[in-house]
Amino acid sequence: MALDATSFSPSANEPVVRVEGLRKSFDGNVVLRDIELSVMPGQVVTIIGASGSGKSTLLRCLNLLETPDAGHVWFHGADLAADHVNVNKLREKIGMVFQGFNLFNNMNVLDNCTLAPVTLKKMSKDEAEQTAMRHLEAVGLADFAHADVARLSGGQKQRVAIARALCMQPDLMLFDEPTSALDPEISGEVLSVMRDLAAGGMTMVVVTHEMAFARNVSDELVFMDKGVIAEASSPDEMFTAPKLPRTREFLSRYL
Ligand code: ADP
Numbered sequence: 001m002a003l004d005a006t007s008f009s010p011s012a013n014e015p016v017v018r019v020e021g022l023r024k025s026f027d028g029n030v031v032l033r034d035i036e037l038s039v040m041p042g043q044v045v046t047i048i049g050a051s052g053s054g055k056s057t058l059l060r061c062l063n064l065l066e067t068p069d070a071g072h073v074w075f076h077g078a079d080l081a082a083d084h085v086n087v088n089k090l091r092e093k094i095g096m097v098f099q100g101f102n103l104f105n106n107m108n109v110l111d112n113c114t115l116a117p118v119t120l121k122k123m124s125k126d127e128a129e130q131t132a133m134r135h136l137e138a139v140g141l142a143d144f145a146h147a148d149v150a151r152l153s154g155g156q157k158q159r160v161a162i163a164r165a166l167c168m169q170p171d172l173m174l175f176d177e178p179t180s181a182l183d184p185e186i187s188g189e190v191l192s193v194m195r196d197l198a199a200g201g202m203t204m205v206v207v208t209h210e211m212a213f214a215r216n217v218s219d220e221l222v223f224m225d226k227g228v229i230a231e232a233s234s235p236d237e238m239f240t241a242p243k244l245p246r247t248r249e250f251l252s253r254y255l
């Protein structure tokens with residue numbers, strides 16, 4: 001049944017996002033197949049796996065940055081394959097944070113945060129600024145509101161990117177290796193913001209190589225290998241008793 005995706009309606013006992021039989025190929029190369037995934041409200045699902053295993057493509061299928069070849073993605077019960085899904089409305093409800101920050105470097109921190117709420121959500125400038133200040137406070141950057149983005153450190157940029165995404169009041173946050181471009185000693189400040197966000201009840205899908213985060217913060221851990229979900233379980237189970245030799249082999253690289 002095709003639902004009107006302009007009225008995504010959250011419900012506590014229904015998945016925020018559900019993927020069934022997802023398949024995606026590029027130029028005849030199948031990079032995702034038979035993907036089944038369900039993320040409940042407030043859940044943190046972390047995806048791990050080697051480079052090239054399809055993690056980014058899967059994330060990008062969740063907000064239609066990529067179009068699946070087959071299968072279904074439901075967001076709050078609305079089938080994203082339905083013709084009349086409003087992709088812009090969908091993306092307002094799904095925040096995404098990438099490895100490369102993707103901030104507007106010619107604007108200050110506050111303007112980065114208020115641009116989308118003012119232009120897309122028609123929020124008043126005042127309200128958008130108040131909202132932005134609240135989120136900048138939460139990521140520890142209220143004092144930098146008027147600083148030029150270009151002058152921030154990588155960790156600060158990534159915290160701005162998170163605050164900016166939160167200003168749209170998303171129902172789901174996607175993180176694609178948010179700390180991979182950062183020095184290890186800087187990664188912690190970003191991971192700690194993500195941990196706070198998870199503790200505050202945000203629904204999150206996180207692609208990361210940070211195994212401490214994967215183990216301590218996720219509710220569910222997903223191991224991808226060559227385009228399939230090879231294994232999915234609680235983090236404790238996956239770390240202490242992985243079912244597959246390839247999972248064990250992958251995890252052993254981080255021990
Ligand atoms: P991961 O994030 O796990 O490193 P990706 O999802 O980025 O993996 O990539 C999975 C596979 O799909 C890789 O082989 C990659 O080269 C290929 N791929 C990803 N995006 C594209 C694209 N836009 N065009 C062609 N091939 C792509």
Ligand code: MG
Pocket residue numbers: 055056057176
């Ligand atoms: Mg990737």
